[in-house]
Amino acid sequence: MNKLKELARGKAKTLYETDDPDLLVMEYRDDTSAFDGGKMASLERKGRVNNRINAFIMQRLENAGVATHFVRLLNDRESLVKRLKMIPVECVIRNIAAGSLCKRLGVEEGLELSPPIFEFFLKNDELHDPMITDEHIRAFGWAEPEEVVQMKQLTAQINDVLAGLFADAGMLLVDYKVEFGRSGGRLLMGDEFTPDGCRLWDAETRRKMDKDRFRRDLGDVVETYEEVAARLGVDLS
Numbered sequence: 001m002n003k004l005k006e007l008a009r010g011k012a013k014t015l016y017e018t019d020d021p022d023l024l025v026m027e028y029r030d031d032t033s034a035f036d037g038g039k040m041a042s043l044e045r046k047g048r049v050n051n052r053i054n055a056f057i058m059q060r061l062e063n064a065g066v067a068t069h070f071v072r073l074l075n076d077r078e079s080l081v082k083r084l085k086m087i088p089v090e091c092v093i094r095n096i097a098a099g100s101l102c103k104r105l106g107v108e109e110g111l112e113l114s115p116p117i118f119e120f121f122l123k124n125d126e127l128h129d130p131m132i133t134d135e136h137i138r139a140f141g142w143a144e145p146e147e148v149v150q151m152k153q154l155t156a157q158i159n160d161v162l163a164g165l166f167a168d169a170g171m172l173l174v175d176y177k178v179e180f181g182r183s184g185g186r187l188l189m190g191d192e193f194t195p196d197g198c199r200l201w202d203a204e205t206r207r208k209m210d211k212d213r214f215r216r217d218l219g220d221v222v223e224t225y226e227e228v229a230a231r232l233g234v235d236l237s
């Protein structure tokens with residue numbers, strides 16, 4: 001497998017084509033962004049720890065029957081993934097109130113949500129990722145009706161697997177965002193699952209262990225991601 005030209009450069013990762021048209025190299029950079037790119041920084045070792053955490057989580061999801069784009073780790077910063085035609089929506093599940101939900105509805109951070117709340121957002125930084133419903137997705141053709149059903153089911157299945165995994169490691173999975181894409185007529189989970197795209201709190205103290213450390217200038221961002229990795233048993237050597 002040879003890495004060829006750059007296909008796309010996002011805010012935190014770069015995708016490269018390979019000599020296999022169905023496979024891409026996903027590079028995790030140290031770049032970190034928040035507020036739709038309004039706040040940016042380069043945090044040493046972040047790409048490496050996220051690449052490793054993502055590989056660990058994707059393998060756990062595959063073992064639990066969730067089909068993902070992940071193929072294998074290539075090196076410290078790169079993984080091989082299946083090329084997807086991405087659906088331009090973000091699927092969010094919230095187990096505990098935090099972030100934009102609190103701002104939007106005036107509810108207190110930390111409120112337990114049972115059953116969890118599912119939300120769709122349009123992936124569009126210029127529009128600041130507005131919240132959308134199934135009806136917008138159908139009206140504008142962003143996904144097929146069956147895909148909408150599948151995205152909700154898969155996001156909930158991911159919650160069942162990962163809430164338990166993080167609980168066993170002493171963390172609360174507060175909320176997270178996942179993306180899906182099409183490959184060979186199937187819907188696969190794409191993108192990443194790392195502390196950049198979810199909220200994790202220490203189960204006892206509720207200390208923030210995710211990108212809110214960067215958003216809110218709490219310090220020790222990468223050190224805390226490395227602690228998440230260590231608690232999960234992710235090999236960082």
Ligand code: ADP
Nearest residue numbers: 009010011012013069081082083084086190191
């Ligand atoms: P952003 O787009 O938010 O700036 P990233 O820097 O994480 O984020 O860029 C990764 C980009 O790659 C995203 O646009 C994501 O939707 C897309 N992507 C993720 N997985 C795949 C895949 N398997 N095939 C094609 N595109 C993908």
Ligand code: UDP
Nearest residue numbers: 092098099100101175176177196197198199
């Ligand atoms: N999220 C993300 N990318 C986005 C928007 C949200 O990864 O473009 C994640 C975010 O890290 C959190 C969850 O989705 O774990 C819910 O985010 P929220 O709607 O609260 O938005 P925020 O206030 O974090 O921007």
